[in-house]
Amino acid sequence: MSQRADKLSSQSADCKPLAIGSETLSVASVDAVARSVQPVALSQDKAFRKRIQKGADRVAELVHSGAQVYGISTGFGDSCTVSIPNEQLHALPLNLTRYHGCGLGEHLAPELVRATMLARINSLAHGVSGVRLELLEKLVALLQENVLPLMPAEGSVGASGDLTPLSYLAAALVGEREVLHKGQRRPAAAVLDELGIRPLELLPKEGLALMNGTAVMTGIACVTWTRARQLVDLANRITAMACLAMAGNANHFHPRLFEMKPHPGQSRSAHAIRAVLPDDSGKPGTRLQDRYSIRCAPHVIGVLDDSLDWCERWLEIELNSANDNPLIDPETGEVYHGGHFYGGHVGQAMDSLKTAIASVSDLLDRQMAQLVDSRFSNGLPSNLAWEANPEHASSHGLKALQISVSAWTAEALKLTMPATSFSRSTECHNQDKVSMGTIAARDALRVLELSEQTAVGLLVSVSQALEIRRRRGELSELPAELAETLSQVQKLCPFVTEDRALEGDLRELLAALRERRISA
Template sequence: MTDLGSIKTVRFDGAPLTATEVEALARREALAVLSGEIEFRQRIDAGAAFLEQVWREDGVIYGVTTGYGDSCSVNVPQELVHSLPRHLYTFHGCGMGAPFSLEETRAILAARLASLCQGYSGVRYVLLERICLLLQRDLLPVIPSEGSVGASGDLTPLSYLAAVIEGHRELWYKGERRAAAEVFELEGLEPLVLQPKEALALMNGTAAMTGLACLAVCRARYLAQLAARITSLCSVALEGNHFHFDPVLFSVKPHPGQQAVAGWIHDDLKEEEVPRNSSRLQDRYSLRCAPHVIGVLQDSLGYVTDFVENELNSANDNPIIDAEGAHILHGGHFYGGHIAHAMDGLKSAVANLADLVDRQIAQAVDPKFNHGLPANLSGATGAAASVNHGFKAVQIAVSAWTAEALKGTMPASVFSRSTECHNQDKVSMGTIAARDCQRVLELVEQVLAAGMLVGWQGVQLRLRDSELAERDLRPSLRKCLEQTGMRFEFLQEDRPLEADLHRAVACIHERYWTLYD
């Protein structure tokens, strides 16, 4: 990512991109820029020229002069070759379900552009320019989220990108769904007529699942840190034993991510020679084992990110066009197995954060376990305490969100189906895995939003009742209390907390809380 004054840019030139850069494009925090270097342009156009040459000389190229998939034995007459791309995206126009969000759609376009920039897809430079232009102007195809089995790539979702480039179907335009042809007219754009291999190159890849996966790893990275901070707040509110996070303790079980999480929590807490409740040497597992739970996610993020970024920076369509070596190579790079595995694993690790924080919240609101805090963390005093119920309903809702997140961890990759006349007889289900992961992340963010409010309320109650002084808190926790207090009010009298929870989820999305990086 390059910073040009106040504008950050992500450059597409075939060099490796990161998930973080894709996320920046998706969140409109950076602008996509396509390399205009002569060498890059020539390398891209060389693939298209080689394909044209082979077609003119030999007359037979899969997906150019033949049908697709199981129909590859069907020869297409020369006069109909140029109509084949339109037929490909037309018959794949059967997507269902809610459209991908704007962020998800930008990530999908970025992932497809990154793959085509590798120079092995046999497309023209002008096609890359058009995809980049759609990103720059935020002219986004309306892409239904359901209908991909993740091999032969994301055919149905990506057909909506191919169709839009030729001026068909719908775009998101200034917050509205509009016909692509109308939007092009308003924007002064001409539809781009796809060359014979170009619809196949656009569609026969893993861009939908990979774009979602880039967003997922970035969301999960923040949630790991947020769960650690919530644990610190809950440990203070519940008068926990801070020595559960001692570096010496974790030196004998050296999982790096687990050690990092323990270090974060340890640095948040002020050690005392004896815990305030000296009769309780060991806290319940949801406090004591928090680094072990969060650490699984933290340690997984390394390989998951590697899987995702390798896929992002790959040529993942079929056939592969090697202009320099004069080869057309038929294979199965559209298979999304690595993304499927990464997303199936990530959603399980992330869902465990919800389970952890759910248990921390349950401790904090229950006077049998919260070591002297008011029932349900209500701030009401005197007679009003009898009619106020604080976070009671929030704890119930958190259990519902947690249960749904845990239910969503069923691995999608084990549900391969034989499709397309048994040509696609083993498929990845990577896109379903990535969509499932996005849903699990959404639910976990709701749980952690509640966890932040509960942890903050618990510490505020200790401060209010003089059981704790601000000087007893490390600067990181004082900063967290201050940041939270700028957006939320102490729960004195019962109020509907829906707005507070939505605001807390928005804070998570914008990475509002200063954490450990």
Template sequence: MAEHDSSGKMAGVRNVAVRAEAAIVIGGRRLTIEEVVSIANQRRPVALSPDPAWRARIERGADFLRRHLAQGATVYGVNTGYGDSCVVDVPMELVEVLPLQLLRYHGCGMGQHLDDAQTLAVIAARLNSLAYGFSGVRHVLLERLADLINHRVLPRIPSEGSVGASGDLTPLSYVAAALVGERDVRFRDELCDARSVWAKLGHTPLTLAPKEGLALMNGTAVMTGLACLAFARAAHLTRLAARLSALSTVALDGRAAHFDPMLFEVKPHAGQAEAAAWIREDLAGREDTPGHRLQDRYSIRCAPHVIGVARDALSWVRRDVENELNSANDNPLIDPDGERVLHGGNFYGGHIAFAMDALKVAVANLADLMDRQLALLVDDKFNNGLPRSLSGAAPERASINHGFKAVQISSSAWTAEALKLTMPASVFSRSTEAHNQDKVSMGTIAARDCLRILELSEQVAAAHTLATVQAARLRLRINNTTPIPLPLQTFMDSVTAGSPFVDEDRALESDLRALTARIAACDMVGGYGGEDQHE
């Protein structure tokens, strides 16, 4: 991780070298989901745009706001109370301390804390929104947000407590608090108080200017940052589900003909055709065995149709997530060119809420698909001659070995829990804050639900992966001339390197955990299947 001195310049390297050109530029350009994921997972640094015109725009907004207040104007959240208290005037002698009051009384989050990657994604989303120059913040505030990312000063953000409008107020208060030197942060793998960390970095805690507390907190950065991570993991899972469908076809001695291109030309859903093409490529060169069922069961034959729904959903999910990511979404907005203050509702997270509600349904359907394929593989009534429960035991010990029986039970449990969580969060708006926030998005809850469903679905995928590789190897025992196309053989070898063939029963928890971590890191199939949708 690259360290910076107090001027913001590169000052050295800790642990791993990072080239200056690897920094992701913030300001004057659109940020992509992939860039947010890189900041979060690969710990890529950020750099504020060097464009003088962009910096001048940022400073114009802050300058106009100062002049506007000096002329006696009333601006919500700057010289008024917050929310329903907008009717309360704040005397000028208290305006400077009002941002501190905002972040302090919102320090009531609960639940598990966001992990490091989620926290970095949240900060990147908030920084990018403020960098559009409609929030009336100073350039120094953007510099300090960049410092949080580049020095990995990570606020401890509780995951619960946001209704998604007026933005993610409570969780984002922990970002604001870190900037002013309050509350705890993670720094160099230790829990520290924020003030001491700034001292180590040669900074004094930031003194927030009027509106800067509101600008930091009154936006959709938490739900949007989490949505970026969910998108990447969901896209990878679609690609993995396609590969597992191909390998299941081999293991079950099923029919490659179900993925003939003409089938998908005459029902022209793009995602369905894409998934079928992936499966077809993985099965290239395979000939169908005569004498088997004319048609494989639905979880094999209809796999492209199930995966295709998720693929097509990802196209519009990307659109809505990236539009939110590249938006000014606090309130009020400051027009630095027209010199106007615009009071509105851009903090409302409805697009993220609906996108995450839809994506979690598509992901849960992937879990259900994989669980059904796994059920076919372990059941000797349906698996075309494979051993019961995929046991690899020698005949004399077959009676006491049970192979993947318990893994399939666990997979069913994880799938059921994922399906249970698909209830949409966006329809559960609650009138709150003295009926000022009387229609809210629940976008952050939807994003958290989506990540939980992804976690469960990745566990199902790990179980399916181990079982399918075992099944394919058992098929080779039955018929050692069974062709295994190269992509599938490479995939099998990669899995077996971390989880050997199960001949005698053994505890598979550690194998499953390691494989689930690889899947969550989008490290199972080349790319994660999402890049091709973005121009």
């Protein structure tokens, strides 16, 4: 396991509550909360709580004074020129949550909703959104009790933030629409009543503060980032196994070679591959130069590795920012109208990351094409069919798996079209340039899911190839790391001696990968 994976695991294993309002969040901490392995709590720090209260008090002052402030005493979006009568101000935030209840598509998975909730709470906890402490406390209570709004994935253009999907979070707070609780889909009002949580009556600015931000795209991006980090480590391990199975040349990963072109991720990849290969790899008789999918693997995987570095920086800035509009300085009382809800950085990060992820999937697909083709695998049987099977002639080995791997890879590559290039002018041309950040994040997650499928297909294939070599007596004892990975794979997908359906095995491997039970 890489040092970076160790960092993720140690943070995930920490059961100390994450104190929102006192701690700077990391991508790893979002992942830990999303997977329900780290609890959350609202900070008890007096200065933090005083700051939140001052922001809410300032909103109350603005309402009392009759000041014209966007979304507090005016309509929303292009309707900002419409002044709202005093007697209707309290209806305004609830109306906002209701008319945005028009999302469609599948509901976001529970871990994505939890990540979204944490991102939104953390943004509001900066104290410049004008919400009450009570609102933050109730949001944290929902997260603690695992009351998750049913949040449709489709309907956000990423500016003004994730309005439509976040309206489902606001609706849950006020006891409207449906939530997922203890695996059941139920009316929010019934669940709140059961838990003794009083529905919140939204005050001016609070509906807008809940909805006008980048929490959905940021939450999805953080989960995607963490799983992409795992994919880097796994791709390195698979490449080492493929290289050994095809009697490849380990000198392609020599540390001195990578001092001459020192991209950090590329060098880390080469080191990870070389470190688990036997010392006699690359002995006389192997190819002088392996094909690109082996020889250039660090140059492909390294691009994803290095991309994760700058993406992490951007995501953590977004995660720890105030990203709604308007923002209210609790110290000076100044109101700032701006566009921090714009998800441009998240969108660009996800569009770039999905391209690098898909390229790794393509690399693995090319490795499998070599493994199953007896013309290129240095002596392995066609389709990795076990030749000692009495019915060897009728056995087709992993022929169909290679087709599926190619299908998953092709779909991943197809989705690399940048979502951020498709800005649409919306809402009476008020939102005339939008980020598409949420679509970019969803696309990146889908590309990642397909690439994970490719990776487990390759795990089956390299394990089959190494076991064939071992049963033939062509391999001495495997290096400990590769032997551990091989053992983990074979427990879930035994050596294929005769044709059988592999779907169940692949699903078990995919679950093990996502639950981090596969060593890499």
